[in-house]
Amino acid sequence: MSRLSSMGCATRTAFQRWVNAQNVPEVLAASSVSSWLALVALVLLLLAAASWAPRAEQLFALPVGTALLCFIPALVDFAFALLHRKRQHVETWGWLLSLAGTTGLQFFVASLMALSAPQGATIFGGFFLFTAAFHGRLFRVTPRTPFLAVGTALALALAALLFARPEHTALFAVLGPASLMAELYLGTFAIQHDRTAAEAERLRAAVQAQMLAQQERDVGRMSQALTEILGHSEEIRETLLTASTTADLLTGQLVRSQSLARAEPERLIRQLHENLARIRDRVAEIHQKGRRYIGSDPEAVDLVPVLDSVRQSVGLRFPDVSIAVQVNRGEPLRAWVRGGVTTLRRVVENLVTNACEGDGLRAAGSVRISARTEPLSGRLEMIIADDGPGFPPERLAAPIVGLSTTKPRSTGLGLYTSECLIRASGGTLERQNAHEGGAVLRVLLPRELRT
Structure with a gap:
């Protein structure tokens, strides 16, 4: 492999790592159409104040027409906002468009600094420092993924071509490195914060997964016990019916015998009927409660x-793994799950984490999650496929059990807990290896049928 192709491969890997580190909802919210309309209003108000406010002409000496022309490259980010107005995911081309638009916005702020008089340039320099720091945190800019930092340096270099006063040189020489350092520092801080939050979430998820597994076992034992109680209640009801019939026959025989000394037997028979009736009522109550509590909806x-x-969340823990969600977002995919969102998220998180980890020696490079309505059964089908080492043949042939794993520092509860939770919701979990390599997990869950 040539040095040029090696550099290209390293750049693509770093870019994918940068994409995986992004907080997509946060970026989409910051680059939304409403945010852009507010920004345009702020820019117009700022330019108007710099031009027509008292003594602003002496302080800024800003050519408004040239400043507005410098704002045009920033509209690339507005195009990004329009194209992603109803999207929840950003493709590779979208990230490139966002980088170009953000660089254009930084160029506009830097041009205000370059076009203004020295006193006003200092004020706009503070704006540029704040803008670069904000973008560093928003886009997770780090020394390993300095794509936006390169755009910031380019914006400063292009804006430097606009100033004609030597006083601006010192300002650009100070604010340029300071802005890049602030951008990289806050981006690195955001990455560390995300990792700390993801680690805390992972620990919480592990504890909750064990609790859910224990709850699942407890519910299973309780359901089994209730089922046995219901079976016993049926037997008791049949026995009570036989006893009642026998008491009726005995009463009939006493009536036919016309015995004069039958007062005491009749009293005992009435008492027997009353006791049997009370027992019948208690059995019916137990039966009703058992039916009601045998399982939650x-x-x-x-x-x-x-x-x-x-x-x-899993992408933050495994930044080198490309995780993609491939679904038809126009199709309603609603599953019936015991435990609601918490249970379903725990199941998916466990399965995707297992796919990313591989066998503990070799990890996956990419994980693809797809979901659809299974056409034959009408159930909701979710497939998690990876390009890792796959399952050993002996593990595919054996049932899933807890505390059994090939990974170091792992309990083996993730896959087992997931299968327990899926089964409790009336679903199934299937494992297999793909022909081209890697593991494939297929989950089938009951689907909500809308009327």
């Missing part, structure tokens, strides 16, 4: 937001 959960949330 499942909840309808939207699958797509859960998949997007898991892609974001």
